[in-house]
Amino acid sequence: MTFWIVAIAIAAAAGAVLLAALLKVRVADDDGGVGLYRDQLAEVARDRDRGVIDAAEAERARIEISRRLLEADRARAGAAEGPGRGPVLLPALLIGAAILGAFAAYAWHFGVPGYPDLPIADRIARAEAVHADRPSQAAAEAEAKGSLPAPATPGPDFLKLIDRLRAALAEKPDDVTGQRLLARNEAALGNFAAAEAAGRKVIDLLGPKAGPNDYASLADTMILATGGYVSPEAEALLAKALALDPVNGTARFYMGLMWAQTGRPDRAFALWRALLEEGPENAPWMREIRPRIAFLARAAGVDYTAPPAPDAAPGPGAADIAAAADMSPEDRRQMIRAMVERLNARLADEGGPAEDWARLISSLTVLGETDRAAAILAEAETRFAGHDADLAKIRAAAVAQPGGAPFAGGGTALPGPDAGQVAAAGEMTPDERRTMIAGMVDQLSDRLMSEGGSAEEWARLVTSLGVLGETARAKEAYGKGRAALAGDAAGLATLEAAARAAGLAG
8 A cells, every 4th residue: 555655646746847847837728928028128228227228219219118018918818818728738738648557567467466565586586495405206296196187098908018127127137228118118107206216216226327307207107106296306316317317308398387487487487498409399398388488487577489389290300211212122110110110219318208109019010019009009108198199199000919809998909810810920020020010011902992991991001001111102102091981080180190100181
């Protein structure tokens, strides 16, 4: 209330000063020259007395000036009888409107009436207090328990794989690769305590050789366990990751989140802006930063426009395609396997958009590694929980396991090899197995081209041909599938998702 009293008093005083100056000018203007002529009469009298002019000349001057004085006085009297408030009233109204406009702009746009004064020094001090006194990891996990989203329900085959992994690590706990895999999959199942234990085991085993991603991954698990809250313990791990790698994306993202949670949007904005502008667009933090960066910029007091998001999903470049065209089928498959492994490593370390996860799942399936594909599908469904559009893309690309058993996450089983073919595949070399897969893809292609089929089968053909590097055939299958499914909106959506995962649709 004190602020408003002082502000109103200052505004009233300023308005009064302006009006007083205006009235003074108007009074001076309303004289009409009477004062000037009177001064001239007095000057003529003084000149006559000093002998500057003679009496006759002085009299003539006095008569002329007196005539002008009478005319000026009559003109002033006439003006006084007419309306005289207009010239003052309009400026007074304008001054009042300006004062009221200033108060309105403060109340509804620029200011927060009733909010106490909060200098930057006080805000920083409060933020430091919040940062120092925030809850611990254990307290945050206890508070978040029961409110975390339920993880995706995995299939029985995936659970068997995890049980085997747990048993193997119980016998050989020093297996760093196994512990890393266990940490990822326990987190995907929502077993955050077990995932954290495995992550800490990795760091203990590596000792001074532990890398920034090891610390950042453990911090990521701890933050997921609290529902997105960055505890002091998680912050310490992020600081270690940044000490080893100052540009580690995961650590910078979560460190920015921590500063946003503790009242320092200026620091959060600096970190997130750099991540947004550096890219790549398929980095996992992009979909979190992009919709929030404008609000964070306003909170930091920065006028900022984010760069537009690119439309195209990443895929092989023109050089890769040209090189693949000159390869033998076997060399092409080897190149594709190397690309799949690179994609898998990137998604494991950094994450990525739904299109990349779908591409990895379908690629592994076509290459015959259905166990890995099932595990990655379960992890992807956990990561994208609550994002229905992304989950639809991933599930559309999840091709059935051999024998017709669907992956975790459901879906209609697609035709696959029978038990005899599966048993025979177990005795094959990797090259023979890939040849068998290529033959199965050819059989599926021949049947769909001649007889047609379901949307899932067209999607399976498109993704399979894309993974095998037969881009021209994949595009042809995509076109024929669209024609065959014309009028089937759901089927076209399934095919479109598969085409995106294969890098065919923009």
